[in-house]
Amino acid sequence: MSTATYGSMSVDWENRLDVDRMRRDRLARLKAELEKSDVGALLAFDFGNIRYMTATHIGTWAMDKLIRFTLITRNSDPISWDFGSAAKHHQLFNPWLSETTAEADADPHAPHHGATRPRAESGARAGISILRGAFHPAAGIAENVAAKVKRELEKFGVANEPLGVDVVELPILSALEAVGVTVVDGQQIFLEARRIKTPDEIGMLTHAASMVDAAYDKLYEFLRPGVRENEAVGLVAKTLYDLGSEYVEGVNAISGERCAPHPHVYSDRIIRPGDPAFFDILHSYNGYRTCYYRTFAVGSASPAQRDAYKIAREYMDRAIAAVRPGATTADVVSVWPTAREFGFPDEEAAFALQYGHGVGLSIWEKPIFSRLVSLDHPEVLEPGMVFALETYWPSKDGIGAARIEEELVVTETGCEVITKFPAEDLLVAGGNRYYTVDGPMNSIRSSQSHLNTSAGKVEAR
DSSP: OOOOOOOSSOOSSSOOOOHHHHHHHHHHHHHHHHHHSSOSEEEEOSHHHHHHHHOOOOOSTTTTTOOOEEEEETTSOOEEEEOHHHHHHHHHHOGGGSOBOOSSOOOTTSTTTTOOOOOOBOSEEEOOOOGGGTSOGGGOHHHHHHHHHHHHHHHTTOTTSOEEESSOOHHHHHHHHHTTOOEEEOHHHHHHHHHSOOHHHHHHHHHHHHHHHHHHHHHHHHOOTTOBHHHHHHHHHHHHHHTTOSEEEEEEEEEGGGGSSOOSSOOOOBOOTTOEEEEEEEEEETTEEOOEEEEEEESOBOHHHHHHHHHHHHHHHHHHHTOSTTOBHHHHHTTSOOGGGGTOSSTTTTTTTSEEEEOSSSSSEEEEEOTTTTTTSOOBOOTTOEEEEEEEEEOTTSSOEEEEEEEEEEOSSSEEEOOOSOOSSOEEETOSOOEETTEEOOSBOSOTTOTTSHHHHHHHO
């Protein structure tokens, strides 16, 4: 299980990430979970599940539209319905979708009997869903989707078995039920398949994190009083796209008084001397995502901010030390503070501040780490899991906060951290820019506006 990084190109002189192998391994994992389940087929509208199943991608513009759909049965390979031109492209350039055939000849004594080996058809086909309701209901698009799916269920001998669906719009659900299809929750089957990463998936996730390492280095050089949060977002996005990012999903840029409570969205605020600032960088490399927080002080740091960072780091280090095969999510969250300890009435109100989540083709996969659920419903950690752990602590002055996140791979003996930008101690960005008669300004400063008053002098000591 290697977390080594290579270039982003394929070469003939070095064994690097193998995308063909990754496609095969992902599909094999999904088929294995399907076989263990009680459903006869899986229908996906979620882009992450579609990509995991088919290794197809048409851009991020369509991720919120639920317009594509893909089916796999116990007796067939995936079938993907897409925009007409996208389907044509898949037929030309995605040979692994070239045809769909039954995997079992007709055998009345075999499980799921009735499956036959029909004439081969392309697995890449034209088709579209209801555009989040934008199509007029009378156009019959939902009914067309149901008819396409029902035809394949019948062809591959699973029409009388439940159909697992990940996410579905109500008109599609109603249309499927109207043609006699029993729809059940299929999301858990997809997430179980995606829970353990293949070696090539781990390589993709590590490479994605290495790109964020570089973005943080640029950001550290850029941060100084006078820049705005949105400028930091722009710099990070450009750096990632220049490095080959497929999609910059978001950059949380939070500074100054906005750090507590955490608003989870950047603004156009001007960063001031002494401000805390934390960032979360989420992007995709070949579909594989990052969720990666770092906290800085800009110009200088207050003692309260330094102390908040030490506490957040301590909780992070305790959590990492608890990660090993056979441990559970409950073991990890038990070392974190309760919500009341850092100013929230209950765990739901503090959700996602002391938190962990799987990372893969989406940023929140299995397993989930939270005192809200993990103590009562623990999940066992296994080699090959990749997840992010996040800690947060507000500063006692009521102004700032510290936010740290590390991504980890569970190994046979423990874990390995794949987020490499330094976070052991609070970094001061834009420091050593101001000089007094005694030399460079101290990077730890107390109340900055009244140091020459008697109260300020006592506090500075």
